[in-house]
Amino acid sequence: MANSDRPTIIEKYANRRLYNTGTFTFVTLDELAAMVKRGKTFLVYDAKTGADITQSVLAHIIFEQENSHGAR
Numbered sequence: 001m002a003n004s005d006r007p008t009i010i011e012k013y014a015n016r017r018l019y020n021t022g023t024f025t026f027v028t029l030d031e032l033a034a035m036v037k038r039g040k041t042f043l044v045y046d047a048k049t050g051a052d053i054t055q056s057v058l059a060h061i062i063f064e065q066e067n068s069h070g071a072r
Contacts, residue, residue, distance in 0.1 A: 007041040012053060018044070033061045 044057040
């Protein structure tokens with residue numbers, strides 16, 4: 001598997017900040033939503049427990065997107 005085929009690893013901290021371990025930068029839910037739209041694969045792990053919380057974060061992105069579109 002080439003490096004470009006590997007999913008981006010995101011860590012979520014207790015303060016709800018999301019950290020992209022590939023770019024060493026904090027990211028927002030909007031930035032993760034843009035990654036989804038571009039077809040980029042990522043996994044989100046709880047920084048403290050190491051648990052895979054990708055599904056929960058994706059659900060939160062969908063919720064936020066629906067709310068922002070409904071507000072228009």
